[in-house]
Amino acid sequence: MSTPAQAAAAGPASIKKVYEKEKAKVGGLWHTHIAAVDATGALKPIVEDDADHVTYGYSVQKLAVATAVMDKIDRGLLTLGTKLDLQADIILGGSGIYHLHRVWGDEITVANFLTAMLLVSDNTAVRMCGRVAPALEINEILAAKGFVHTRVEPVANPNRFFLGTTTPREMHDLLWRLATKTLLKPESCDFLLSITRWINGYHDGVRRVMSSKERERVATKYGADFNDLGESRHEAxxxxxxxxxxxxxxxxxxxxxxxxxxxxxxxxxxxAHAKIGRTMFDNLPAAPATTARTAVPRTLPKPFHPVSGG
Known part of the structure; x- marks a missing residue:
């Protein structure tokens, strides 16, 4: 019969074992940080695999871009209702929905393009973000929040940029501060979490083998591209x-x-993300008993209900 300490260690050990097995099977270069709360509510690392490696975040970086835009909203420089025109010459292909419209010229809100950027990873939405938060300002905001390596990459046009770099540890920090409502104002954190937890988002990886109710308990962002090393597939x-x-x-x-x-x-x-994701979910720790509801802010998604129109 296992002791309470052995039972508590079994979950993290299972996660680490499956991570190592899947990493070995897939190959490539992995840079990972996985952490979970302990009985006191403190975060304890489960996997620290080259966690400080600076790497191209690709579309995972859209979380950092959204953070910068929301920071300006928190400071009263924008609102979620601020409108911009969706210009034809700003449209980018790849992931997203705006390039599918065929006609453009709509006036859309900041809330609209942030939702598109995080829910379906819309690339045009990144350019829309650049119109309200230029590249250098985004990097200044991220630096002020204590991020050292999480940066977008400026180009000649100050309102455009490549998505840039981050590290697994810094992305973990961004996510944890988002979840505990310390990254931005609580209502701004809730807005970003409501999008990234919604069940119409990305399902191929961590959330693949989950019910709709389980998916609602996972906020996730995927990124994929390639470079001189080969293909990249990220999820945080x-x-x-x-x-x-x-x-x-x-x-x-x-x-x-x-x-x-x-x-x-x-x-x-x-x-591999799908197998690791199912293992992580099946081995989640219990919520700390010592944590009062008022001590750690909690976020419940709006329940999903199918609607047939009308």
């Missing part, structure tokens, strides 16, 4: 208890992978 997020307490963060960055141009669920690294 937060898992919550059923009553909204943040329990676990993950930031998995894998590069130097094979299977080029496969951005679907069958990519080996994405399949």
């Amino acid at each position: 997020g937060i898992m919550f208890s059923a009553d909204g307490a943040p329990l676990l963060t993950y930031a998995m960055f894998a590069e130097g992978l094979g299977d080029p141009e496969n951005y679907g669920a069958t990519h080996p690294a994405v399949q």
Whole structure:
């Protein structure tokens, strides 16, 4: 019969074992930070695999871009209702929805393009963000929040940028502060979490083998691209208890992978994310008994109900 200490250690050990197994199977270069709360509510690392490596975050960086825009909203320089025109010459292909419209010129709110950027990883939305928060200002905001390596990459046009770099540890920090409502004002954190937890978001990786109710307990952001090393497949997020307490963060960055141009669920690294994700969820710690509801802010998603129109 196991002791309470052995039982408490079994969950993290299972997560680490599955992570190592999947990493070895997939190959490539992995840079990962996974952490979960202990009985006191303190975060304890489960996997620290080259967690301070500076890497291209690709679309995971959209979390940092959204953070900078929301910081300006918190300071009264913008509102979620601020409108910009969706210009034809700003449209980018790749992931997203705006390039599918075929006609442009709409006036859309900041809330609209932030939702598109985080829910369906819209690339045009990044350019819309650059119109309200230029590259250098985004980097200044991130630096002021204590991030050393999480940066966008400026280009000649001050309102445009490449998505830039981060580290697994810094992305873990961003996620944990988002979940505990210390990254931004609580209502701003709730807005970003409501998008990244919504069940219409990305399902190929960590959330693949989960029910809709389970998916609502996971806020996640995926990123995929390629560089000279090979393919990159990243995913970072937060898992919550059923009553909204943040329990676990993950930031998995894998590069130097094979299977080029496969951005679907069958990519080996994405399949690995699904297995690791199911293992993490099945081994979530209990919410700390010593944590009062008023001590750690909790976030419950709006329940999903199908609607047939009308």
